[in-house]
Amino acid sequence: MSEIVINNLHAGIDGNEILKGVNLEVEQGEVHALMGPNGTGKSTLAYVLMGHPKYEVTDGEIIFKGENILELEPDERARIGLFLAFQYPVAIPGVSVANFLRTAINARRKADNPADKGIPIPEFRKMLKEKMDLLKMDHAFAGRYLNEGFSGGEKKRAEILQMATLQPEIAILDETDSGLDIDALRIVSDGVNALRSEDLGVLVITHYQRILNYIKPDFVHIMLDGRIAESGGPELALTLEEQGYDWLREKFNPVSA
Helix, strand or coil: CCEEEEEEEEEEECCEEEEEEEEEEEECCCEEEEECCCCCCHHHHHHHHHCCCCCEEEEEEEEECCEECCCCCHHHHHHCCEEEECCCCCCEEEEEHHHHHHHHHHHHHHHHCCCCCCCCHHHHHHHHHHHHHHCCCCHHHHHCEECCCCCHHHHHHHHHHHHHHHCCCEEEEECCCCCCCHHHHHHHHHHHHHHCCCCCEEEEECCCCHHHHCCCCCEEEEEECCEEEEEECCHHHHHHHHHCCHHHHHHCCCCCC
8 A cells, every 4th residue: 555654744934844744644545634823834734645736845754655756856746646636726727627637647648658658538538427427427528628617516516536647645734624615515515526546545624623524634733833732633623623723722832832
């Protein structure tokens, strides 16, 4: 089973340290939730894991499939099995969802085998329809320009469709619940649950416990001041819902840590 192992990760942007020694492991077949107040480094962790060029890693390592991937470009990390669903997906006018996905699949295939001529169109169409049926999506969605004019829920569903077609081994969902009403949240969560398997490890980054009512995590981690302050089972999220973060701030004092 593949896993991603984060050891003593320190990183920041523009000289400002945000991650201050993160330790975390996510294996295939597991769902982990990462929670915490605004500004604690949750989204920074997601970007650093995928190799965002604006963030500088100053210490630590990210091990995936036995290799430290810090020197790999974002597309290289994607090709070996990492995936990031963005909190704010970008629109790409003029590029249909289907064409975007086929291009991404072909890029991965060509990286694995330079002689590969790409996925045949009939095979791609069959696969895409199967994935959309699994996610209960209208096939017409594939012909729309990627994220152009999409509602918040449609943007997040497009991200889940990408995850379904690219079949990563570890997926990071950066605040997928952000901006969604309860109906859209349920639809997106159903999509994630449909993809749950022993071949997929998921890190769900969220502020709120509500998405965890639909996507049941195996483990919950709380981030404070750029570190994992507490880890536990699903009950930890319920404790946060009831008590907030003050009890944890008292227990975890960043000044003395």
